[in-house]
Amino acid sequence: MSARVLMIQGCTSDAGKSALVTALCRWLKRRGVKVAPFKPQNMALNSAVTANGGEIGRAQAVQAQACGLAPHSDMNPVLLKPNSDTGCQVILQGRAVTNMEAAAYHDYKQVAKAAVLDSFARLSGQYDVLIVEGAGSPAEINLRAGDIANMGFAEAVDCPVILIADIDRGGVFAHIVGTLALLSESERTRVKGFVINRFRGDLGLLQDGLDWLERETGKPVLGVLPYLHGLHLEAEDALPAVAAMAGGTPALQRRFRILVPVLPRISNHTDFDALRLHPGVDFRFIGLDEAPPPADLIVLPGSKSVRADLDALRERGWAAHLNKHLRYGGKLLGICGGFQMLGRAIHDPLGIEGAPGSSAGLGWLDMETTLAADKQLRNVTGRLAFDDALISGYEIHAGVSTGAALQRPLAWLNGSPDGALAADGQVAGTYLHGLFDTPAAADALLAWAGLWESRAPDIHALHEAAIDRLADAVENHLDTSTLLHLLS
Numbered sequence: 001m002s003a004r005v006l007m008i009q010g011c012t013s014d015a016g017k018s019a020l021v022t023a024l025c026r027w028l029k030r031r032g033v034k035v036a037p038f039k040p041q042n043m044a045l046n047s048a049v050t051a052n053g054g055e056i057g058r059a060q061a062v063q064a065q066a067c068g069l070a071p072h073s074d075m076n077p078v079l080l081k082p083n084s085d086t087g088c089q090v091i092l093q094g095r096a097v098t099n100m101e102a103a104a105y106h107d108y109k110q111v112a113k114a115a116v117l118d119s120f121a122r123l124s125g126q127y128d129v130l131i132v133e134g135a136g137s138p139a140e141i142n143l144r145a146g147d148i149a150n151m152g153f154a155e156a157v158d159c160p161v162i163l164i165a166d167i168d169r170g171g172v173f174a175h176i177v178g179t180l181a182l183l184s185e186s187e188r189t190r191v192k193g194f195v196i197n198r199f200r201g202d203l204g205l206l207q208d209g210l211d212w213l214e215r216e217t218g219k220p221v222l223g224v225l226p227y228l229h230g231l232h233l234e235a236e237d238a239l240p241a242v243a244a245m246a247g248g249t250p251a252l253q254r255r256f257r258i259l260v261p262v263l264p265r266i267s268n269h270t271d272f273d274a275l276r277l278h279p280g281v282d283f284r285f286i287g288l289d290e291a292p293p294p295a296d297l298i299v300l301p302g303s304k305s306v307r308a309d310l311d312a313l314r315e316r317g318w319a320a321h322l323n324k325h326l327r328y329g330g331k332l333l334g335i336c337g338g339f340q341m342l343g344r345a346i347h348d349p350l351g352i353e354g355a356p357g358s359s360a361g362l363g364w365l366d367m368e369t370t371l372a373a374d375k376q377l378r379n380v381t382g383r384l385a386f387d388d389a390l391i392s393g394y395e396i397h398a399g400v401s402t403g404a405a406l407q408r409p410l411a412w413l414n415g416s417p418d419g420a421l422a423a424d425g426q427v428a429g430t431y432l433h434g435l436f437d438t439p440a441a442a443d444a445l446l447a448w449a450g451l452w453e454s455r456a457p458d459i460h461a462l463h464e465a466a467i468d469r470l471a472d473a474v475e476n477h478l479d480t481s482t483l484l485h486l487l488s
Contacts, residue, residue, distance in 0.1 A: 003036075003124040004487045005159035009134035009150050011175035015166045016197035016225070018059040018236050021133045023470035024483070025066040030471060034128040037063030040116040041078040041135055041149040043088070044236050045267040045304050049377045049394040054094015055079060058270055059133070059236040066467045077119035078112045078148070080105070083265060083305045083353055093119060096375050099352075109146040113156075116148050120157060129487055132159065139182040151187045160192045160486050167206075168198035168227060173213055180217060192486055193222040195478065200227045223478030232277060232459075233466045234270045239285055256451040257282040259295040261318060263309040263337075264288075267302040268396070271335055274436040274459045280451060288316040297331045297449040298322065300338025302433065306371075306399070307348060307359040310341050319362060331449040332364065332427045339419060339429030340399050343367040352398050364427045365420050367403025374398075380432065382413035384444050386421060391441035393434030401431075411435075 006024070010017040021037055028035040039060050048061035054073030064071040073094025081089040087101045090108070092115045100108060123130055136143075138150035146152065154161050165175045180188050194213070199206065203224060210221045239262065258275055262285050275283045286292050303309040313319065326332060334342045343361040345368045350356065352371040361368075381392040391411055410419030410430045419430030428448070436442040442456035474480065 003127045003130045005124070005130045005132060005157060006483075006486055007132040007134060007154050007159050007161045009138050009154075009161050009163055011137055011139070011163060011165040011172075011179045012169070013136050014238060015137075015164050015175075016195075017133050017164060018063070019231075019233065019470055020162075020164055020195060020197070020225075020474075021131050022059075022063050022066045022233070022467055023474045024131045025063050026467050026471035027474040027480075028129055028131070029067050035067050036069060036123055036127040036130055037067065037075055037133065038120060038123060038130045039076045039133040039135070040120070040153045041080070041112065042076050042236075043080040043082065043135065045081055045265065046234070046236060046270050047079065047081070047268065047396060049379050049396060050075075050094055051379075052094065053377055055091055055096070055375070055377055055396060056094065057236060058234050058268070062234050062463070062467070063131075063133075065463070066471075074119035074123050077115045081267075081304055084308075089304070094377075106146065109148055113146070113148045113152075116153065117156065134161075137179065138187070139179040141182055151183065151190070154190055155186065159190075161190045162193055162195055162222065162486075163191050164195045164197055166197050167224075168200070172196055173209060176213060177216060191219060193220045193479075193482065195222050196224045198227045199224045220479070220482065222482055225473050225477050228469055228473065231466050231469060232273070232462045233470075234273065234463065239266075239269060240276065255282070256280055256297075256446070256449075257284070257293070257295045258297045258299065258449075259284050259286050259292055260299050260301055261285075261292075261313065262287050263301060263303050264312050265304040265309055267304045267337070268335075268433050269301060271301065271433050271436065272299070274439075274442055274457055277457045277459070277462065278442075278446075279455060279457075280453070281446075288312055288318065292318075292321055294328070295325065295330060296451070297333065297446075298325055300332070300334040300341055302335055302396075303337030303341075305353045306337040306340050307346055307357070308354055309337065310346070310359055310361070313341070322362065326364075326426055330426075333445075333449075334429035335435070336395075336397050336431055336433060337399075339431060340369040340401065342420075342427060342429045343369055343401065343403065343405070345369070346399070347371065365403070365405040365422060365429060367401050367405040367420065369399040369401045371398045372400050376431075378414070380413040380418075382411055382415075382418070384411050384441055385409045385417075386448065387444035389438075389440040389444040391432070391435060391438050393432045393437065395431050396433065397431055 042057035046058035051070035056076035061071040079091040135149035405420040409417035439456040443454040
């Protein structure tokens with residue numbers, strides 16, 4: 001069996017590729033189609049642990065959810081996790097294989113391409129349809145040589161392409177026509193139509209432009225998707241642009257404040273989606289150069305480059321601010337890399353995340369962390385140690401922590417202790433990502449931090465509702481007969 005394939009490419013980053021793939025996956029699943037997502041190459045610091053113990057981009061895990069599947073490493077065979085402005089960790093078929101500078105990766109693409117085609121062939125033999133997501137834009141001509149993320153992949157497997165463009169950012173017709181102009185003749189032929197995303201207003205006022213676009217390009221507009229307000233879906237990488245209006249309550253009317261400093265290499269910030277949507281929480285991402293306001297709880301997030309991000313915190317005065325926060329009775333929580341920062345030292349003898357060496361930690365927990373070559377990847381369930389509330393999530397980390405602080409764990413996961421809770425109860429840390437996604441655990445953690453009447457949202461139910469809204473938009477606003485023809 002060989003799956004039918006449709007690829008979604010975008011005129012720009014954040015044009016809506018991930019959302020459209022998610023929407024098409026759920027729409028096809030509703031029709032009884034055995035469908036799976038595929039993204040040849042992804043660059044993101046938000047990742048997920050797969051059922052087979054690998055690591056993929058978080059967006060592909062959401063797309064697997066839309067298909068009713070457990071995520072698998074074949075769904076995103078190449079994941080690039082930036083650890084500097086010019087370098088990244090390369091993850092092939094779920095496993096970290098090396099750190100590499102951008103110029104070196106250009107020569108490595110043949111190895112990556114082999115992994116991509118191997119995973120694609122395996123999935124193609126298991127499903128009726130694969131919905132493929134491109135990366136960035138196919139018109140990035142400086143990246144065309146050896147491309148495996150966009151048209152290079154589409155040409156290799158001979159699949160049709162739909163081009164999506166975001167009208168909300170302006171210039172949508174220029175984006176589409178300009179993208180086509182920068183493609184080769186065979187690539188232009190491969191584009192079977194366009195989807196315009198995030199439209200607000202009267203569609204009748206757009207019709208003249210749509211007619212012109214079809215005349216100019218000779219290709220159909222397959223539909224115009226509306227701007228879906230209040231859509232709560234995990235982000236592939238970018239931080240949320242605006243604060244969420246949880247339960248319709250403006251942030252200024254929420255008395256309990258939580259701050260998360262935006263580290264240069266912040267990872268898995270989807271950990272905080274449930275807090276952003278909490279009706280009783282004034283949640284804020286704070287840039288390191290901003291003056292942080294008073295808060296009840298500060299959370300140090302995950303990091304792809306823990307020692308470098310710890311240096312950035314210190315250079316911008318955050319160590320002094322955190323000291324002041326604790327003196328005034330605030331609570332401090334670290335997640336993954338943020339947890340490692342709370343200890344006495346972080347050692348990287350192998351240069352896993354940068355130059356080999358050691359860094360002094362913030363010193364609030366009696367422990368040290370050593371980065372190891374083998375990354376720990378697992379999905380876990382358990383209970384909070386101080387409350388017994390059920391908790392679940394996933395671990396993605398290279399660090400191994402040891403020390404007396406770990407004798408007071410924050411949680412028990414898969415029967416083993418995790419994290420630490422300081423004797424004075426003010427400072428805590430954990431390796432668990434997604435710890436606020438279980439409402440009972442979120443309520444207990446917020447009670448620890450001082451919010452006693454917590455009503456944490458069910459983030460899984462919100463994500464399911466968002467995926468269904470996206471599928472409804474496909475059904476109501478796109479040319480579904482043409483979509484089915486492309487897949488026939």
